[in-house]
Amino acid sequence: MELNTGFVDMLENRRRDCDFLWATRSMDPALPHMLPPDSVYDRERIIQAVLQDKQVKAAIDTIAKTTGVGVKDVENNARAMINEMASKADLATVRWIGIFITKAMKRMFSQIYINEIMLSNLKKETRISQAQYIYVPSHRSYLDFILLSYILFSYDMALPNIAAGMDFYNMKIVGELLRKTGAFYIRRSFSNDLLYKQIFRSYVNTIVSHSDRAIEFFIEGTRSRSQKSTIPKYGLLSIIIESLLQGDVPDIYFVPMSINYERPPEELLFVYEMLGVPKPKESTARLFRSLSILQKPFSHGRIFFNIGEPISASQFVDKTYRQKKVLQPSFKIPSSVVENIAYLIIESHKKNTVLMPINIIALLLNEKIQTKPKELYTLDLLIQDYQWFKSFVTKSLKALIYGTETTDNDMIKQEILESLKPHDELIVLDSSNTLKIKQRHKRIKQLNYSNIKGYPLSEQTLQIAVSAINIAIYSNPILAYLTEIVFITATIEENGIETEVALERYELLRRLFSTEFAMRPIEDKTLIKIEWEKSLNILISQNCLHIVNNLIFIGNNTKLFSILHNIILPFIDVAYVICILLSEWTERMSVELTDRTILVETQKEVERLIFETKDRCQHPYCLSLDLYNTTWSSLLSQGIIAYQKHTNTYQTDKAKLTYLIGALLELPLRHPTETYVDAFPLIISTSSMDIQAKL
Amino acid sequence: MSEQWKHRTAAETASANEPIEFESAVPKIRQRLLKWNGWGYKDSGFRVNDKNVIEFTGNRYPIGNRELPYFTKWCETTFDLTWDMKCTFQNLPKHFPEPILSAELLDVIKELTIDYSIDGVDRLFRAHGHTVREIYLLKHGSFQRIPDIVLWPKCHEDVVKIVNICAHYGIVCIPFGGGTSVSRATCCPPDECRTIISLDTSQMNRILWIDRDNLLICCESGIIGQDLERLLRIEGFTCGHEPDSYEFSSLGGWVATRASGMKKNTYGNIEDLVVRLRMVTGRTENPVITLERGNLVPRVSCGPDFDHVILGSEGTLGIITEIVLKIRPLPRVVKYGSIVFPHFLSGVHALREIAKERCQPASIRLMDNEQFQMGQTLRPESGWGGLILQGLKHMYITRIKGFRWDQICVATLLMEGDVAEDIAAQERKIYKIADKYCGIPAGEANGERGYMLTFVIAYIRDLAIEYNVLAESFETSVSWNRALSLCRNVKSRVARDCKARDIRKYFISCRVTQTYDAGCCVYFYLAVSYSDMENPVETYEAIEHAAREEILANGGSLSHHHGVGKIRASFYPEAVGEAGVSLYRATKAHLDPHNIFAAGNMVSGNKSKL
Ligand SMILES: Cc1cc2nc3c(=O)[nH]c(=O)nc-3n(C[C@H](O)[C@H](O)[C@H](O)COP(=O)(O)OP(=O)(O)OC[C@H]3O[C@@H](n4cnc5c(N)ncnc54)[C@H](O)[C@@H]3O)c2cc1C
Numbered sequence A: 001m002e003l004n005t006g007f008v009d010m011l012e013n014r015r016r017d018c019d020f021l022w023a024t025r026s027m028d029p030a031l032p033h034m035l036p037p038d039s040v041y042d043r044e045r046i047i048q049a050v051l052q053d054k055q056v057k058a059a060i061d062t063i064a065k066t067t068g069v070g071v072k073d074v075e076n077n078a079r080a081m082i083n084e085m086a087s088k089a090d091l092a093t094v095r096w097i098g099i100f101i102t103k104a105m106k107r108m109f110s111q112i113y114i115n116e117i118m119l120s121n122l123k124k125e126t127r128i129s130q131a132q133y134i135y136v137p138s139h140r141s142y143l144d145f146i147l148l149s150y151i152l153f154s155y156d157m158a159l160p161n162i163a164a165g166m167d168f169y170n171m172k173i174v175g176e177l178l179r180k181t182g183a184f185y186i187r188r189s190f191s192n193d194l195l196y197k198q199i200f201r202s203y204v205n206t207i208v209s210h211s212d213r214a215i216e217f218f219i220e221g222t223r224s225r226s227q228k229s230t231i232p233k234y235g236l237l238s239i240i241i242e243s244l245l246q247g248d249v250p251d252i253y254f255v256p257m258s259i260n261y262e263r264p265p266e267e268l269l270f271v272y273e274m275l276g277v278p279k280p281k282e283s284t285a286r287l288f289r290s291l292s293i294l295q296k297p298f299s300h301g302r303i304f305f306n307i308g309e310p311i312s313a314s315q316f317v318d319k320t321y322r323q324k325k326v327l328q329p330s331f332k333i334p335s336s337v338v339e340n341i342a343y344l345i346i347e348s349h350k351k352n353t354v355l356m357p358i359n360i361i362a363l364l365l366n367e368k369i370q371t372k373p374k375e376l377y378t379l380d381l382l383i384q385d386y387q388w389f390k391s392f393v394t395k396s397l398k399a400l401i402y403g404t405e406t407t408d409n410d411m412i413k414q415e416i417l418e419s420l421k422p423h424d425e426l427i428v429l430d431s432s433n434t435l436k437i438k439q440r441h442k443r444i445k446q447l448n449y450s451n452i453k454g455y456p457l458s459e460q461t462l463q464i465a466v467s468a469i470n471i472a473i474y475s476n477p478i479l480a481y482l483t484e485i486v487f488i489t490a491t492i493e494e495n496g497i498e499t500e501v502a503l504e505r506y507e508l509l510r511r512l513f514s515t516e517f518a519m520r521p522i523e524d525k526t527l528i529k530i531e532w533e534k535s536l537n538i539l540i541s542q543n544c545l546h547i548v549n550n551l552i553f554i555g556n557n558t559k560l561f562s563i564l565h566n567i568i569l570p571f572i573d574v575a576y577v578i579c580i581l582l583s584e585w586t587e588r589m590s591v592e593l594t595d596r597t598i599l600v601e602t603q604k605e606v607e608r609l610i611f612e613t614k615d616r617c618q619h620p621y622c623l624s625l626d627l628y629n630t631t632w633s634s635l636l637s638q639g640i641i642a643y644q645k646h647t648n649t650y651q652t653d654k655a656k657l658t659y660l661i662g663a664l665l666e667l668p669l670r671h672p673t674e675t676y677v678d679a680f681p682l683i684i685s686t687s688s689m690d691i692q693a694k695l
Numbered sequence B: 001m002s003e004q005w006k007h008r009t010a011a012e013t014a015s016a017n018e019p020i021e022f023e024s025a026v027p028k029i030r031q032r033l034l035k036w037n038g039w040g041y042k043d044s045g046f047r048v049n050d051k052n053v054i055e056f057t058g059n060r061y062p063i064g065n066r067e068l069p070y071f072t073k074w075c076e077t078t079f080d081l082t083w084d085m086k087c088t089f090q091n092l093p094k095h096f097p098e099p100i101l102s103a104e105l106l107d108v109i110k111e112l113t114i115d116y117s118i119d120g121v122d123r124l125f126r127a128h129g130h131t132v133r134e135i136y137l138l139k140h141g142s143f144q145r146i147p148d149i150v151l152w153p154k155c156h157e158d159v160v161k162i163v164n165i166c167a168h169y170g171i172v173c174i175p176f177g178g179g180t181s182v183s184r185a186t187c188c189p190p191d192e193c194r195t196i197i198s199l200d201t202s203q204m205n206r207i208l209w210i211d212r213d214n215l216l217i218c219c220e221s222g223i224i225g226q227d228l229e230r231l232l233r234i235e236g237f238t239c240g241h242e243p244d245s246y247e248f249s250s251l252g253g254w255v256a257t258r259a260s261g262m263k264k265n266t267y268g269n270i271e272d273l274v275v276r277l278r279m280v281t282g283r284t285e286n287p288v289i290t291l292e293r294g295n296l297v298p299r300v301s302c303g304p305d306f307d308h309v310i311l312g313s314e315g316t317l318g319i320i321t322e323i324v325l326k327i328r329p330l331p332r333v334v335k336y337g338s339i340v341f342p343h344f345l346s347g348v349h350a351l352r353e354i355a356k357e358r359c360q361p362a363s364i365r366l367m368d369n370e371q372f373q374m375g376q377t378l379r380p381e382s383g384w385g386g387l388i389l390q391g392l393k394h395m396y397i398t399r400i401k402g403f404r405w406d407q408i409c410v411a412t413l414l415m416e417g418d419v420a421e422d423i424a425a426q427e428r429k430i431y432k433i434a435d436k437y438c439g440i441p442a443g444e445a446n447g448e449r450g451y452m453l454t455f456v457i458a459y460i461r462d463l464a465i466e467y468n469v470l471a472e473s474f475e476t477s478v479s480w481n482r483a484l485s486l487c488r489n490v491k492s493r494v495a496r497d498c499k500a501r502d503i504r505k506y507f508i509s510c511r512v513t514q515t516y517d518a519g520c521c522v523y524f525y526l527a528v529s530y531s532d533m534e535n536p537v538e539t540y541e542a543i544e545h546a547a548r549e550e551i552l553a554n555g556g557s558l559s560h561h562h563g564v565g566k567i568r569a570s571f572y573p574e575a576v577g578e579a580g581v582s583l584y585r586a587t588k589a590h591l592d593p594h595n596i597f598a599a600g601n602m603v604s605g606n607k608s609k610l
Helices: A011-016 A019-023 A043-052 A054-067 A071-085 A091-108 A116-125 A143-154 A174-180 A194-210 A235-245 A267-275 A284-290 A319-327 A335-351 A357-371 A379-396 A409-423 A459-489 A499-513 A525-541 A558-583 A597-612 A625-637 A654-666 A676-683 B003-015 B069-079 B103-112 B120-125 B132-140 B156-169 B225-234 B251-257 B344-356 B369-377 B394-400 B420-436 B444-457 B460-466 B480-500 B536-553 B569-591
Strands: A007-009 A111-115 A132-137 A161-165 A183-186 A252-261 A302-307 A427-429 A435-437 A545-548 A551-554 A641-644 A649-652 B045-048 B054-057 B115-117 B149-152 B172-176 B196-200 B207-211 B216-220 B274-280 B290-292 B319-326 B333-341 B363-367 B409-417 B469-479 B506-515 B519-529
Touching (some): A011 A091, A011 A111, A019 A091, A091 A143, A091 A174, A111 A116, A143 A161, A143 A302, A174 A183, A183 A194, A194 A235, A235 A252, A252 A335, A319 B536, A357 A379, A357 A409, A357 A435, A357 A459, A357 A558, A379 A459, A409 A427, A435 A676, A459 A499, A459 A525, A499 A551, A499 A558, A499 A654, A558 A597, A558 A625, A597 A676, B054 B069, B103 B149, B103 B156, B132 B469, B132 B536, B156 B172, B156 B196, B156 B274, B172 B319, B225 B251, B333 B420, B333 B444, B344 B409, B344 B519, B363 B444, B369 B409, B369 B506, B409 B444, B460 B469, B469 B536, B480 B506, B480 B519, B480 B536, B519 B536
Parallel strands (some): A132 A252, A161 A183, B149 B196, B172 B196
Antiparallel strands (some): A252 A302, A427 A435, A545 A551, B045 B054, B207 B216, B274 B290, B333 B409, B363 B506, B469 B519, B506 B519
């Protein structure tokens, strides 16, 4: 879908007026939760309400009884907890920070496109009735929440209560500053802390029903390093929904927001993290540096901020559940309801992702390296491919993409060059207008081995992997629209495959990768079939596949087929390698199988495969620890691995594992004939401009 | 007949314990006094005069014959009205559906020597109650089915005869009391092809005896509220049951719907007032077809209480003919009061505590801000002296106390007692509690006004429909801790529904009208402007239905006192449970095997066992 309506570059006006006057303009920020004045609680009253909460009081008593600590002391402890947690709303602080933020934003980004129509609809909708609003943006960068606050402030809307991690709290000055802009702080893990748990629940319930500001949290929990959706977290979501179940609010609207950065500030950091190189602690200094106006102007290109249709929770928390809660106060909402809402949000994130040219370019480039590394990728060739692939994603996949619909080569060229601009440290055009990749890895001088999450990769590996994964995180956003389709390409035999078998294979891949691609787990086979048929039909319409008498064949459009197929390959390869490792664990490994050793061993094995073989795991993306984690959790949830609580060990179910290995082996995978390792040097830029790693 | 003469006769007959016959305030041919297509007396009602100002006609009510400029303005702004938008209603129809009535049956009825009528207007008058749909149809449409014949029995025995004929000839009988039902309980099921008799109880309205020692009265079920109170008053008693419809609604109707009166705190709801009941059932093959208890005592432990099968039966299990009720000596002192609260929340909390301390006066009601504001406008330009906050300076409330005009709520109190000191003590106690929740006493006049307007409010709807506004009230009961959220959530749901249906102008407000130990009764008023809407009634009903769903989701009941009827029948199964529905069905099959009482309330489509 082409998208030229609704999106407005909000920086345009900012560049015109004076930052100070703008930030200090007179305004009356719109409060989305239309409470009558008597129901609006300020911070002090919220804290009081939490401390008066029946369950909090009960928790205090229990703890005092079981630990022998005085009630007063536990109460003080409780007070300290809620003080640490609760947010503030201070417009003056927001204004002052606003001045710095607007300067930084204008410096870092060329444009920030925001869907103004949806935003103003949202603003209008909040005026209808007293519902609470929950902003749930996708999480792609630390900048996400700053960006949302910046947008809201720009559009005269009150900043929400923002769920923030303790890493911000621990930063000097910033912690308290952020609190004044609405942040409330949540400790990392507190499942064993009864008091904290109750205080947190009570605090969230209280702000849901008594804060006139909205609430903001990241349903994905942490930033997605790979820049594609990750599976939702349910904790905070279910507490929020509890308020509706209890009838404390008339309705709760979840507003999904999809953010796509042309270049997220953490870009390179993400790449290293995926490889397991330690994540630097968020220090105040570092945060400021990342926002620094010392950076090159517009070094991060554009941002697209899209807003999905608000999801009314009362549709799902219906009368039956609420009545049950009345008759039986201990009733809890079934987890399936929470999961459903969570996946609706994730699905909205996906389908409202606005793609940018760099996403397509990265995908094409990746394909080129694997299939025709010796052929020079000239700008002209790229323009052709780009136009072709863009038309596929917009027309067949209904993907949102920035840019005008045109067949004019010059315009397309401009579109491409524009999107490459912020990436001149990764992709360059050489003197002959050929696409080249730059070496992004800078030798790590002192590697602190104890901080490495995976296997200590060789310098040679990093030289290839860093740039390769860097490219991959730009093609990944397209997966929001492509996942189902790429699965299918891994199931079709050259000389035809029965539809039933193809569907079975699809089910297998879907089950194995639903975590990796944040897909709603579906048990119902007919629903899976509907989903599958939809994607199958797209491939058929593209002539990627065709069906003759219940047999599916690969069609003439091998170019598209190859691209799609190559996207899924690394994922399947990794799953296979992990399965093999698991099946041979006791024979081959000297270490105990744990969720950590599996990472190390897999990465070690993948590194070996990259250099020593030409078959599986050729793509450096296979080195990503994220992949191992999602595969591991998928195997756990399928019962292929089981955690033995009493011995604190993991056991594999041999039969299930063997079955899975067999099924994976049966997949008709076509690995590229060229290996990445060989291809890479051909496309790496040799120009001697100094390469500077950021962050 | 002068009232005084009647008085003497009544007193004499009563002391002789003879049945008292009297002339009811409402004549047998009701349309001679009452509107055929709207609420109340013909001579009373809101109208817009030549100066485009609303006035209330007649002098039956305290705001009678006065211009109401503030209310005029309120209507204009609340609903975006212009007074030239007035629409005309249809005239009294001249043609009516041909009655389904065989000559043979008519002959049998004539032989009974019970008054009857097959006049179209008489039949139409008894084809409906007072829901939005029914009133709208009277003004703009027609009913699919109306009763075929109206019968006016005069006593229990007459009713027994009628029921026997019904059983014999396969006829339907729908009891009709005051006709004030707001659940479509009295309307005829459209697909009923048997003859439908409307059994009008109005002429079966004698006071059979008064027992001063035990403070009891025995009446026939057709007696209407205002007659009962007027006659009792003369004797120095009161029954104390005052639903807002008591000018017209009947004792039998109260029992059949489980009605609730304003002063229930002192006198109780109908089920607390009733001591003995007689109901003629449809088991005509049995020698005894009347269900009644064999004693006249204050309380029994005799297995399940079958009076509770009669209470709330909504005309589907039999005809209630005679009722023994508790009465009380008239209170010597009556005093009104009012309290202003900064907002609804504080008001509800105060009412809750008053209920907890069990110091509720005879009546205590809390209006929300919307209703408070509207109530403010129902006053003539002069006369009522200033604003409601009479006795209390407006400035004091808003400036000094910091109350906001768009948040204020008012509670009205009605206190009864025998000595002024008792009332004063009660008052002090109440005001002390109110004070804890920032409530400020706002004088007697405001309280009195609130109660006097009670009977006028029912007339507003007819004015509204003239200007394309549909209005109705609905009610529920709810536990204390969910009362506030219920009110808020229902209002919010209505707002969202109106928005979704593109309704720009609407009015939703609520008030707490009764308090109990464990909860309260909440009343909602909903008015919707429908200028160019295709199906205004269906739309209105859909919004009300959604509001009811929200009520139920918030732990509210299907109804506190209006009953189920047909309008809420779809919710009945979940309200009483599956076992409850089958128990009802079994009861119905037993008491009414021929399905004579086929009004179809609560559970529709009851099949007769034949
Ligand atoms: C403006 C207004 C205000 C109201 N205020 C209140 C209020 O404050 N409190 C309250 O409780 N209700 C109120 N109502 C509702 C209504 O007045 C009550 O339901 C009342 O009890 C109905 O009495 P009725 O005599 O008018 O009965 P009808 O409307 O004639 O009949 C109601 C139902 O009872 C049945 N019935 C009537 N008489 C008998 C009988 N003798 N034997 C068997 N069945 C019978 C009918 O078949 C029907 O199903 C109000 C209604 C209106 C229009």
